[in-house]
Amino acid sequence: MRFSLPGFDLDRFVRETLAEDLGDGLPGGGRDVTSESVIPAGARFAGLMDSRDAIVVAGLPVAEAFFRALDPTIEIELLAVEGEGVAAGTDLMRLRGNARAMLTAERSALNTVQHLSGIATMTREYVRAMDNPSCTLLDTRKTIPGLRVLEKYATRMGGAANHRMGLWDAAMIKDNHVLVAGSVGEAVRRAVDAGVREIICEVDRVDQIEPALVAGATRLLLDNMDPGTLREAVGIVQGRVPTEASGGINLDTIKAKAATGVNFVSVGRLTQSAPAADIGLDFTPL
Template sequence: MTFILDRFDLSAFVQSTLDEDLGPTGRDVTSEAVIPEDAIFSGVMDSRHDAVIAGLPIAEAFFRYLDPDVEIETLVAEGEAVAAGTDIMRLKGKGRAMLTAERSALNTVQHLTGIASMTSEYVQKIAGTGCTLLDTRKTIPGLRVLEKYATRMGGAQNHRMGLWDAAMIKDNHVAVAGSVGEAVRRARDAGVEKIICEVDRVDQIEP
């Protein structure tokens, strides 16, 4: 399965996540001690709650990193709403590899699915109002691209991705510039292509 996000290196993410879990020895000592090397497992990933699914391609990458021959059947689409108890992925492969990758894969799917599911609830609440739900930069460091991907799966639209792709003028900027109008003028004169300005009062909108 091809999974491409702008400014996100899936292979590097998978490797660094597994490196964190496997530590300096690079070993899963429990699986090595308990599971025979030639054991083949079959498994199913399901949803324990009603949810909007996100992150399955990343989970697949974790399993394939440790077992390139693993058989994986993805049963639902990214962004699909499922009922509690729905099977979302089936796997068959090397037992040790499957257990070693399991937690990293599940953590990622659970985190992104949680974001997508909550986002979807807000999107449904404002349906028919003509409003668009946007996300923010208030993301966990290192996970912004994935978390903002999850909000899209839940039906929101990405706001700015960082400090680099738009000017966002807030109360502190206005205070230094002296007024909303002056702050916007400075951003415009600096050649910023996209300018967003927050206001506290209706009378700030016109300037």
């Protein structure tokens, strides 16, 4: 089955990424000068991609698409499943095909699977540290421009759920919106009057909770609250809307904040700061 994600054009992503690497449209661009000058046109390679560390796998089908774009006849065997946790030294993908094509696609393919697997691996660490099946880990909009759909896919592979995908699928009222509207309640009322169905309202004080709920907020984002304040906030809400803890959350604090009774915990660093997974690709001439 062809890999696909809603809102993500895989062919375009592969095409534009390769074009950037090859320098399409630039003087002297449009070619891999190293492979063309060193590797005979008919040479063939076998390749093996493997993990150098324990990781959660994400992005192998995207890496596969890079190789197939340059060599449609390439033989590829995926050896790991998306979202699977694997040990260091695990083989991920086996390839056989045109050597030039494989070398040209190598960096784009590896960059993608290293980045996405890094996100999935960090996400799994946060899920385990949270240790709370009653609370759901969420990502945020802190993503690299152009990679949001892929990065949010990677967080799902790590065990998180997606927060809103963008500015279009839910309103999120934050302090600057409140500053202009004059109050939390007025900001929420304006969103309600505009016909917005999903209205997430950020509050950083417990006295803002009731005005937000009365005005029609459908979810509360409890910002930068310590565990004691979060418990107080959850008690005030009494289950009328879902609650989300955000801000100041890391591997050391997530368990205590999730244990306060909130429904969600959101962590921006899942996509903003995840280190690339250590994944290699070795070739052998055929």
